[in-house]
Amino acid sequence: MPRRRPEPAAADRRDEAPRSAASAGRGRARGPHAGAWWLWALGLATAASRTTNPALLALLAAVAGYVVAACRVPDAPWARSYAAFLRLGLVVIVIRLGFAVVLGSPVPGTHTVLTLPEVPLPDWAQGVRLGGRVTAEGLWFAFREGMRLATLLACLGAANALANPARLLKSLPGALYEAGVAVVVAMTFAPHLVADVRRLRTARRLRGRADRGVRALLQVGLPVLEGALERSVALAAAMDARGYGRTAEVPSAVRRATAALTLGGLLGLCAGTYALLAAAGAAYGLLLAGAAAAVAGLRLGGRRSVRTRYRPDRWDATAWLVTASGLAVAALTIWAAGALPADLDPPVVPLTAPSLPLWPAAAVLLGLLPAHLRGARP
Template structure:
């Protein structure tokens, strides 16, 4: 039998989607979550991102950290409700749920209240606000689950390579720590030893810290063996040009953004912003000459990456447009106390986030890729 050969099109279909596309998709959904406080739209947004994560995440420690992000989002929501209960709310309400003992405060602390009446309107307003932040955290967790931050390191410009390594190491520390804690707790339960309480925490914490130290030493040895930090010699003229373009580009981005946000700078804001972005990109391009590195099996940016990025950007753009045209539907009021309604075409826009799960096939796990 002759071995079958797959063409370049089939090989491209079997390759994983570019990690930058998944991060842009998730950040776009997070941007869309900041444009509304409608709990129905936020729940639909969370459900869409969770479905894509369930169908396309890879079995890596970073992907398993999605549950931790969900728990963090629930904790943020509960803390927001607790603060609204204990510290009060400026939202007036007539439906009193309970009355707490009120602590008298001095005159210089006017506007702050400890205790007192807790109304349903205040709790509902706090729940809407906390759910928006929870949805944003879940979208960030979806980005971690769909594309490991370490994969983004291969796609960064050479000028940002050292910064990217530091960010990737910082982002991957927490998922590995969670995986180590789960593994050690499971091992202690199998041995019949307690894994809860202060004693169990101490006996689990020391091996976790020891494993983190060993991982740091191994990472440092691997970076040294691969020549990390080695730079190429470039002329002084190129270095000065790189510095001028990068700093000038960043200043242009700041000035252009300020012009877009103010009424007086509406004429010069967009041109200055575009010029600053172009100068900053040119500076990063020149700065990459100092980095001596090669890319092993780079992730291609193909039609699937454009589809994933475009679906997320469409959700963010449509919800931004809806918040400007129909703010009452995307920001339901709590006074009077009425149930929120689901606006139809913003809900249909959120459903575009499901497009990657339906149109992008999941790439098979590479046995050579470490999990």
């Protein structure tokens, strides 16, 4: 006769509840699909590319930072990417202002800030000058252009801080798996590099050594490179152990059709995206045709992949809402750029203080939707 299993004690039952809650928390910590975060961030970046208003650009960067603070996984190695990209954007602004001071600006101005000694150049270098008069209008123009690029970097940093690179790689089509591995490895380099630098600086502070300055940076650089090399070797060994690179045999006609469709579709996507982001207008037909050709090529190319997915990510309602939030910001900003050009691209001359237009600002605030979705927060 089988023995009856004893009932757990009250203390054991109390211990089961925290473990169940922790397991549920780990399930919720997955968050929405990684591709949804990238589409949301690209929507904000598209909006940033269509305006030079510093107030709107600062609002876009603030929206991205607020969502990162609310939705990131704090202990993930890529969670601090936003701050690193934001500092890189500040460096870009300083460099852009430095070029405006040294090389001049194409914008004429009447408010002279300072006059530098001008270096005479030969006749073949006409149109380029070194030194000379530096105007407030030229500095303001350079600051706006640098801030736009810094906001684009902040949007990309938000995507890096929110999207798990491994989950993004797992969701790629089979035809793009090899290229996706290279891209994901490149994307994870910056977050791991930031984490290693922070860890080594903390260790130096605990030992009573200086963690700032050129000398400290040089002493930290060697352990950081050593850690990157060790991760590369471990990744290569893991990929080799899992049979990375195996492909199935497909007919040559299918391979040629796949290459033609994929290459033509990606070229169409690149040309359509460039036209969409350019000030001249948007080529929606070229963009849709390129997307259709690329999807057909990727589905054909997926026949070569023999890998399977363990617990594949689902594109749920939260992912749709996150994506729709970013695309709505992009669409409304593109519309506002045509309807309210003076608000999104204010003139540099005469020199005026920036203002925050109401309707474009309300459109940018739609990007805050992921911070208020329960499924998007860890």
